[in-house]
Amino acid sequence: MKTFARWLLAGGMVFAGLSHLFWARREFQAQVPDLVTDALPIDKDAVVVASGAVEIMLGAALVVLPKERRRIGAILAAFFVAVFPGNIAQATQKRAAFGLDSDGARIARLFFQPLLVCWALWSTRD
Template identity: 80%
Template sequence: MKTTARWILAAAMMFAGTSHLFWAGEEFQAQVPDLVTEVLPIDKDAVVVASGAVEIMLGAALIALPKERHRVGAILAAFFVAIFPGNIAQALGKRKGFGLDDDRARFVRLAFQPVLVAWALWSTRR
């Protein structure tokens, strides 16, 4: 069961990362907090591209590095925690993206983030 869950998570990460790069970049920009571009010399598109590349690499690593799956799972969980402020910014800023066009939908999305963290950790435990 853990193997199946890990493969599903890997596929989801690679799909999400690919969507960052090719067709949903503008949607993902709604999740980039303004503070990031105010503090760093980077624009929202670059943040989306970089995070997409990271998602593809982490998804691939879940499959390609079976001996490192525990470490990759921990890194992926940390990634999910690191992007959580973007989800908060989207909710508080009432930014539309991915059909999250009302407060309820945006806050339900926030509640799903801990599930992703738990999934990454559980599916990569020995």
């Protein structure tokens, strides 16, 4: 069961990463907090591309580095925590993206991030 969950998570990460790079770049830009681009010399598109590349690498690593799965799971969980402020920014700034065009939908999405953290940790533990 854990192997299936880990592989499903890996596939989801690679898919999400590819969507960052290609068909959903504008959608993901709605999740980049203004604070990031105000504080750093980087634009929202570069943040989206970088996070997409990280997602692809983490997803692939879950599959191709089985001896490191526990460490990769912890890194992936930390990544999910690190991008959570983007979800908060989307909700508080009322940015519509990915069909999240109401306050209720944006708030409901916030509750899924802890589930991703748990999934990453659970599926990579012995």
